[in-house]
Amino acid sequence: MYEELRKRVYEANMELYRRNMVLYTWGNVSEADREQGVFAIKPSGVKYEDLRTEDIVIVRIEDGVKVDGEMNPSSDTPTHAGLYRAFPEIGGVTHTHSTCATAWAQAGKSIPCFGTTHADYYRSDIPVTRYISKEEVDRGYELETANVIKEAFIGRNPVHTPAVLVRGHGPFTWGKDADNSVYNAVVLEEVAKMAMYTLSITPEQSELPVSIQDKHFLRKHGPNAYYGQGH
Ligand SMILES: [Zn+2]
16 A cells, blocks of 8 residues: 555655755655545655665654554654645645755745746745744644744745745745655755855845746746646
């Protein structure tokens, strides 16, 4: 049971590793099976070099409790579960400590949309959450991480902006499945790097004009999209 789901989550985790997005055990990828009410996630503390398909753990979306697998799930499991509950449209979640995106998270700054690379994938800036309070840390750090993300998305569409920076921590991205959430994590890192370079050249640089932002986002997304081969 869950063989296909495990295989996809294993592959997505290894893609993160191949793209140089993770060091040691940092980072994790999951994918939901909404019908079964579960998601598959990387086990805790296993190096990517040593990861095997059968190590992937199956847990319930409802409460993050393990339902299948030998190993303990990633310590970030309650965050993934909280995100699946908060955003019913998403099917995969990726967390990394990729350098540039994490630098923005540590600086507590959202990433402004300076160019079309950003606009192609993310509508508006990439939001940064507030710090998690001491009470929240004590109550349940990983679940409260999902809650501050949810709070940062009040008034935002998580499908249009599939990324967030958790203040002082790092990025979480999501997508229609595990593979798509990894893709968004890789793109986010590049966009974060480009934005840093932009500000190093012109510290007072303003955002890309909204007309160009809209053009780039809407030609790839929404009812009138025409980018690619599928139209
Ligand atoms: Zn982390």
